Amino acid sequence: MKVRRISFKTKTIIALEILVIAVNVWLSFFVWSQLDQKVREITREKLVAIARTTAQFIDIERHEKIREEGDEESKNYEKVHEFLKKMIKANPGVDDIYTFRKTDRENVWVYVVGGMEEIDKNNDGVIEEDEEPVGIGEEVNPLQYPPQILESFDRPIAEKEINCDKWGCWLSGYAPIYDSGGKAVAAAGVDISAQDILAFEKKAKRAILTALVALITLLPLVLFFILRLLVRPVSIIVSGLEKFSQNLGSRINVRSGDEFELIAGTFNKMAGELQGLYQGLEEKVKEKTKQLAGRVREIEQKNAEDQALLASIGEGMIAVDWNGRIVITNNQGEFMLGQKKEKIIGKEFLEAIIFEDEKGNEIPEPKNPIKQTLTTGKKATSSSLYLSDTNGLRFPVNITVAPVALDEKTIGAIAVFRDITREKEVDRAKSEFVSLASHQLLTPMSSIKWYTEMLLEGKKLSKKQKEKYLGKINNANQRMVELVNSLLNVSRIEMGTFSISVKPVNIKEIIESLLDELQPKIIENGIKIEKKYEAPISDFKADAKLLRMIIQNLLSNAVKYTPAGGTVKIALRKEKNLIVIEVADTGCGIPRSEQGRMFTKLFRADNIKEKVIEGTGLGLYIVKSIVDHSGGTIGFSSEGNKGTTFAVKFPVEGMKEKKGTRSLS
Amino acid sequence: MKIMKEVKSNKKILVVEDDIDLCEAIAEKFKSENFEVFEASDGEDGLEKALKIRPDLILLDLIMPKMDGTTMLRKLREDEWGRLVPVIVLTNISDAEKLAEALEIGVDEYLLKAEWKLQDIVDKVKKILGIL
Numbered sequence: 001m002k003v004r005r006i007s008f009k010t011k012t013i014i015a016l017e018i019l020v021i022a023v024n025v026w027l028s029f030f031v032w033s034q035l036d037q038k039v040r041e042i043t044r045e046k047l048v049a050i051a052r053t054t055a056q057f058i059d060i061e062r063h064e065k066i067r068e069e070g071d072e073e074s075k076n077y078e079k080v081h082e083f084l085k086k087m088i089k090a091n092p093g094v095d096d097i098y099t100f101r102k103t104d105r106e107n108v109w110v111y112v113v114g115g116m117e118e119i120d121k122n123n124d125g126v127i128e129e130d131e132e133p134v135g136i137g138e139e140v141n142p143l144q145y146p147p148q149i150l151e152s153f154d155r156p157i158a159e160k161e162i163n164c165d166k167w168g169c170w171l172s173g174y175a176p177i178y179d180s181g182g183k184a185v186a187a188a189g190v191d192i193s194a195q196d197i198l199a200f201e202k203k204a205k206r207a208i209l210t211a212l213v214a215l216i217t218l219l220p221l222v223l224f225f226i227l228r229l230l231v232r233p234v235s236i237i238v239s240g241l242e243k244f245s246q247n248l249g250s251r252i253n254v255r256s257g258d259e260f261e262l263i264a265g266t267f268n269k270m271a272g273e274l275q276g277l278y279q280g281l282e283e284k285v286k287e288k289t290k291q292l293a294g295r296v297r298e299i300e301q302k303n304a305e306d307q308a309l310l311a312s313i314g315e316g317m318i319a320v321d322w323n324g325r326i327v328i329t330n331n332q333g334e335f336m337l338g339q340k341k342e343k344i345i346g347k348e349f350l351e352a353i354i355f356e357d358e359k360g361n362e363i364p365e366p367k368n369p370i371k372q373t374l375t376t377g378k379k380a381t382s383s384s385l386y387l388s389d390t391n392g393l394r395f396p397v398n399i400t401v402a403p404v405a406l407d408e409k410t411i412g413a414i415a416v417f418r419d420i421t422r423e424k425e426v427d428r429a430k431s432e433f434v435s436l437a438s439h440q441l442l443t444p445m446s447s448i449k450w451y452t453e454m455l456l457e458g459k460k461l462s463k464k465q466k467e468k469y470l471g472k473i474n475n476a477n478q479r480m481v482e483l484v485n486s487l488l489n490v491s492r493i494e495m496g497t498f499s500i501s502v503k504p505v506n507i508k509e510i511i512e513s514l515l516d517e518l519q520p521k522i523i524e525n526g527i528k529i530e531k532k533y534e535a536p537i538s539d540f541k542a543d544a545k546l547l548r549m550i551i552q553n554l555l556s557n558a559v560k561y562t563p564a565g566g567t568v569k570i571a572l573r574k575e576k577n578l579i580v581i582e583v584a585d586t587g588c589g590i591p592r593s594e595q596g597r598m599f600t601k602l603f604r605a606d607n608i609k610e611k612v613i614e615g616t617g618l619g620l621y622i623v624k625s626i627v628d629h630s631g632g633t634i635g636f637s638s639e640g641n642k643g644t645t646f647a648v649k650f651p652v653e654g655m656k657e658k659k660g661t662r663s664l665s
Numbered sequence: 666m667k668i669m670k671e672v673k674s675n676k677k678i679l680v681v682e683d684d685i686d687l688c689e690a691i692a693e694k695f696k697s698e699n700f701e702v703f704e705a706s707d708g709e710d711g712l713e714k715a716l717k718i719r720p721d722l723i724l725l726d727l728i729m730p731k732m733d734g735t736t737m738l739r740k741l742r743e744d745e746w747g748r749l750v751p752v753i754v755l756t757n758i759s760d761a762e763k764l765a766e767a768l769e770i771g772v773d774e775y776l777l778k779a780e781w782k783l784q785d786i787v788d789k790v791k792k793i794l795g796i797l
């Protein structure tokens with residue numbers, strides 16, 4: 001809505017000025033049109049006044065005695081003439097004052113006395129007729145004059161129009177002269193020349209007009225200032241409003257004592273309320289803004305924490321949008337994918353990440369777990385995919401992809417993946433172990449199966465053969481029992497559940513007892529035993545059972561792997577603050593290449609596998625585990641075909657106690 | 666007319682097995698079935714004996730020290746004669762991959778020791794050799 005910006009003030013002033021000027025103009029025209037008449041009126045009145053005065057003060061007795069020509073010389077005429085002259089002199093501007101009377105002839109009047117002197121008007125030295133004053137008895141026809149003369153005997157009256165006679169142009173005024181009886185016997189006439197009249201009228205007109213013009217000019221001006229003053233409150237109010245829009249504290253000060261003051265007052269009240277309201281609001285906003293800022297800070301902090309969290313988690317993470325474009329990734333992801341964040345973000349995941357199968361072939365798109373999740377909206381996992389890192393090395397990953405849903409639509413996916421090389425190795429080791437263990441169990445089982453078969457067949461077996469077969473079955477069974485026990489021990493060791501309970505034991509006694517047990521084997525293998533007890537410690541704090549297992553294993557190994565005629569030396573001594581149990585043999589030794597794996601599960605060195613069937617490959621693993629858990633150390637030195645020496649060392653204080661749920665068998 | 670009695674020459678079997686007891690059991694069984702039995706306890710020995718003796722059939726274990734069964738088999742098959750000799754894998758492993766390897770190289774049969782009776786093994790051998 002466009003607002004014509006002409007101020008109220010201006011509008012008002014212009015309107016009123018126009019009005020005033022219009023009125024002035026009309027007034028001027030009116031006055032102008034009446035002016036002539038009015039001025040004439042003034043003149044006429046003046047004439048009449050002079051005529052009346054003359055008529056009043058003229059000596060009527062003397063005047064009536066002047067009747068005919070010749071009377072000019074009389075005293076009466078002189079006196080009246082004198083009087084008239086005085087009257088003329090007393091009224092400057094008057095050209096002539098004279099008298100006249102009626103005759104008994106109709107419309108024939110006669111002059112009586114004239115006040116004018118003879119004047120050589122044209123300065124030619126001769127007094128012409130028109131330069132002569134009016135003479136007694138000179139006839140005058142009133143009809144030749146303006147009609148007002150006809151009433152000159154009735155009342156004072158002045159001509160309306162300028163008239164001209166043989167003497168010139170005049171305007172005359174008349175007044176009746178009364179005798180003592182109240183009868184109008186003559187009339188006085190006053191003449192003012194037209195020139196004078198016109199000059200006078202001109203002057204008068206000029207004066208009036210000047211006044212008029214001044215009025216016309218000044219009036220609007222004065223009006224203007226008055227209006228401005230009256231309208232000032234409007235300006236004050238307007239500027240006050242403008243100021244208010246900048247500063248709510250400003251108010252309008254109008255003391256005009258009228259409606260404007262009322263408006264201003266009302267406005268001020270409203271302004272006050274608004275200001276108060278606004279301040280209150282401002283405070284509320286400030287408060288809320290503070291709260292908001294606090295909240296934003298919280299969120300930002302949480303965000304930063306989340307970011308830090310995200311950046312730091314040990315698993316690789318990428319998130320993709322519904323178009324499969326990578327949206328974010330974390331540091332670990334960057335590292336595992338072998339690409340910088342900046343390079344990956346925005347790229348399609350199918351391009352950026354290459355998954356391979358075990359054989360090194362790129363997996364087809366339908367098999368891509370990220371693709372699957374995006375398509376089906378369901379979680380997808382895989383442990384059989386491989387990635388290549390920055391160096392081009394392949395490594396297996398476990399990847400889990402979860403959908404990101406919004407309003408039941410899949411808008412993206414988050415994939416978390418980690419390097420499972422270790423786990424796969426462990427898995428492989430486990431399955432190898434299981435294979436090996438089951439193989440080790442199946443072998444004696446096959447043995448039992450076949451020998452039993454042959455025995456049951458019954459055909460032509462000698463007693464010796466039967467005994468042999470039963471012996472083999474028995475051995476096989478024993479092997480299985482040992483293996484199962486060892487496996488159980490291994491399991492307990494792996495789970496860390498076995499217990500070590502210490503009390504004082506006699507190491508020498510244990511060794512002796514074991515040697516007794518092994519006696520048959522020792523004799524069978526033709527082994528010589530040498531003992532050296534330098535420190536026959538009788539109160540070594542240990543778990544008797546476990547200590548026995550350790551020494552039994554070392555001794556039986558030494559005997560098992562030493563060919564006939566060999567020697568097994570057992571030593572028990574003290575080294576500084578350690579107890580040392582040493583078992584040395586002159587057996588087939590351990591090849592250098594096999595020495596590293598001596599203590600691993602199910603390991604049996606190649607050089608003894610063919611020579612000695614019996615052996616689970618678990619013994620040393622169990623021994624080492626026990627030694628490690630109980631605070632001791634075990635080591636060996638060996639040379640192929642020369643022999644091996646094993647040494648177990650414990651602190652003098654004894655074995656370390658350990659709480660557990662089971663004991664090893 | 667001289668009626669010639671067909672002299673059945675005994676078939677030669679080579680048993681390559683590292684477990685002595687099992688090896689003996691197989692040997693005794695086949696001997697009692699009138700086979701001539703040769704034994705080897707590792708792949709190296711087994712290969713040598715196989716190429717030398719040229720048995721009619723080889724019973725081969727896979728898990729052995731020095732040289733395992735699969736390697737021996739591969740080397741055997743490189744030989745002109747070895748390419749054709751029937752081989753039965755006797756094993757206890759259930760590792761499909763190892764088995765598959767051996768089968769790829771070319772065996773006539775594989776038997777799980779723990780599941781097969783000696784008699785059944787004998788019957789199988791006879792079948793492969795076309796005896797009875």
